[in-house]
Amino acid sequence: MLLDMAADGFGDRIVIGHKDEGLSARRLRELAVGGAHLARASEADAILYLAVNGPALPVALFAAARAAVPLVPVNYRLGEEQLDALLANHPRALGIADAEHAGALRRAGLPVRTPAEWLAQAAENAGLAADDEPAQPDAPAALIYTSGTTSAPKGVVLRHRNLVSYVLGTVEFAAADPEEAALVSVPPYHIAAVSNVLTNLYAGRRALTLEQFTPDGWLGLVRRERITNAMVVPTMLARIMDTDGLDRSVPTLRTLAYGGARMPVRVIEAALGAWPHVDFVNAYGLTETSSTITVLGPEEHRRALASDDPVVRARLGSAGLPVPGIELEVRDPFGEVVAPGETGQIWVRGEQVSGEYAGGGPVVDERGFFHTRDQGHVDADGYLHIEGRADDTIIRGAENIAPAEIEDVLLGHPDVLDAVVVGVPDEEWGQRIEAVVVLREGVTVDADALRAQVRGTLRGSRTPERIECWPELPRTPTGKLVRRDVVEALTAEGREAVGRQG
Amino acid sequence: MRPRVGQMLASTVDTTAVIVVRCPDEDLEITCGGAAMAEGNGPGPAAGGTPDPGLMGGALLGKRYADEDLGVELLCTKPGPGTLAVNGVPLPVKTAKPLPASD
Incomplete structure (x- = not known):
């Protein structure tokens, strides 16, 4: 329905890829018709996507809708064992995979097409009549596995009515200027990649993707493609702001949306200072909620930055207000x-x-x-x-402690680039508080001084017993902290230390 | 009929189709070109009726038609010449107040 509206409303507009060689809304619909034919011909019950982001993803998403099967974007960075377990859930899927990930699909006995082959074969069938029924509102549109940072990955079912409600509730049809272009830097298995396909298309905004994020690669692409709207996760913005010697000019950029993990206030302040012409939008949401459920808008960012009122000022670290319908x-x-x-x-x-x-x-x-x-x-x-x-709540003695509160204090130190606070198993307290920080390069900070800073701001029972310095923290490519890896490393170290003493 | 959020409705007298974005939990008479709309995404088997010539204000693709007092909002997914109305009152186009692009 959304693609039909786009193809009927602005069929000639390029909506995917480069301005000169990208796909128009009408061409996207033709390829979706062709792709749906492939899915039906192979009696697939899902289209499984195990590749980097690119034009094959929107074609797969809309082809799946027309074939009345869900799109299943899968994390290509999963370990072999996890990947095999997940693929076993989809024995009748049509598979799209990069050459380097095709092996996993073959092991699972699934037919494999590369993204290029998928697009070529969809094009071969693109002339077929689009006589298919529109997607039923209650049919699953996508099955997206959660990142699994706190438990085993779970498949979240998003039905057409969920995604359509999200789009209609938050976007105006054809509202984008013809020159607007969006850059999507999250991988296809992230809910934001799927919701971005829909919202950009519905707004009539051309969407480009960045396969592999690097700060200068992102900045170069924004300038070269005259990107007006972009979405990043906080670690990406931190790297753009913290890497020395970059040309950070982004003259065409109008809006930068971020989400997916907590944004350190230091980073957003730096970005607001570096790019005063850019509208910043913080979006909070989950896979289970079809992406964004609360938004902190551009004016709220500016007001917070300029305000002396601590309540207004604190909103720079907030997720904003609920979107309509939530x-x-x-x-x-x-x-x-x-x-x-x-x-x-x-x-x-x-x-x-x-x-x-x-x-x-x-x-x-x-x-x-x-x-x-x-x-x-x-x-x-x-x-x-x-x-x-x-x-993630730490329970020390009988006290519940939110790590975020302590992490915020640590991140308030000018030389602390990243910080995590976790509960490490402790015989006396159940859990004791330990922290790991990443320091600015070439700087040394005394752990006791950091502990004193926490004690001065919060209180003694919330002060980490130990603060370690690591070169980086374990984060997923979408910026989420993998706390259990931190706990594991600190617990192992603790055991070694005891062993050495004994 | 008692509409539901997310429900698709098609005109029975022209090409118009809408999706219900917002509605109260009560029975409403939703019409296009003066004739009751039916559930579905395109001209249904009942299409081919005659619209009221006085109710041919048209519905534009992607526009929202709303009555704030009733709490009704319809979004046009297929355009057509008929006027959208609820309980006999034509729905005006809602002026968009777009959110900042969030993803």
């Missing part, structure tokens, strides 16, 4: 909605919220609210402040 509640452990300012767990409801995992029904309460498992509070004006995953 209701949000912060609840205590007993399910009661807490007052503004009080920390609780975040629940959301709305048509775009799926909250559904493959093999099970929607995980929502009797009122239709989904538990994000994120912790946070809203301020007096409704701005949402995220304080991390509920699962």
Whole structure:
């Protein structure tokens, strides 16, 4: 339906790829028709995508919709064992994979096409009549596996009505100027890559993809392709701002959206200073909610940066206000909605919220609210402040401690580029607080001075017992911290230290 | 009929189709060109009726038609010459207040 609207409304407009050789909305529909024919001819029950981002992804997404099967974008960085386990869930899929990842599909017994072969074969069948039924609202449009940073990856079912509600609720049809171009830097297995295909197309905005992020590669592409809108994860923006010797000029850029993990205030302040002409948008959402559910807009960024009022100032670190169609509640452990300012767990409801995992029904309460498992509070004006995953909470003695609070203090030090605080198993306290920081290159900072900074800001029981310096923190390519790897490394070190003493 | 958010409705007198973006939990009479719309994404088997010539204001692709008092919002997914109306009152085009692009 969304693609039909685009093809009917602005069929000649280039919507995918380079201005001169990209795909028009009409051509995209033809390729989707051809791709759907391939999927039906092979009796596939899903289109599985194990490749970097590129024009093959939108063709696969819309072909899947026309063939009434879900698109399953799979993380090509998974280990062999995890990948095999995941592919075993889709024995009848049509596979699209880069040459280097094709082996995994062959092991699973699936036919494989490279993205180029997929596009070529879709083109061969593109002339077929589009006599297929429109996608049913309740049919699954995509099955996206969660990153699995806190538990095993789960397949999230997003139905057409979820994604369509998201697009209609947040985007105006054909609202983009013809010269607008968006750069998508997240990999295809990230919900933002899928939602970006839909929102950019519906807005009539040409979309380009960056296969492999590097700060100068991103900056060069933004200048060369005259990018007006871009979306990054916080680690990407941090690298753009922190790498020395880069030409950071981005004259055509109008909007930079970010999300997917917490943005250090230091980084967003630096970016606002470096690019005063750019509108910054912080988007908070989950795979389970079809992407964005709250937004902190450009004017709110500027107001916060310029404000002396600590409440307004703090909004620079907030996730903003709910988008239309989303209701949000912060609840205590007993399910009661807490007052503004009080920390609780975040629940959301709305048509775009799926909250559904493959093999099970929607995980929502009797009122239709989904538990994000994120912790946070809203301020007096409704701005949402995220304080991390509920699962990351450290329990030291009987005290519940949100690592984010301590990480913020550490990140407030001018020489600390990255920081993580975790609970390490402890015989006396159950868990003890330890931290790892990444320092600016060539700088040494005394761990005791950092501990004193935390003690001075928070209190003794929230001060890490140990602070280590590492060259970098374990993060996924989409910027999410892998805390369990930090806990594992620190626990192993602790054991060695005890061994040495004994 | 009692519309649902996300429901697709097709005109029975012209090419118009809409999707329900917002609606109250009550029965509404949703018409295009004066004739009741039916569930579906395109001209259904019942199409071919005659529109009311006085209700040919048209619906434009991608535009939102809304009545704030009723809390109804329809989004046009296929354009057509008929006027969209709820309970006999033609729906005006809603002026867009777009959100910043968030992804």
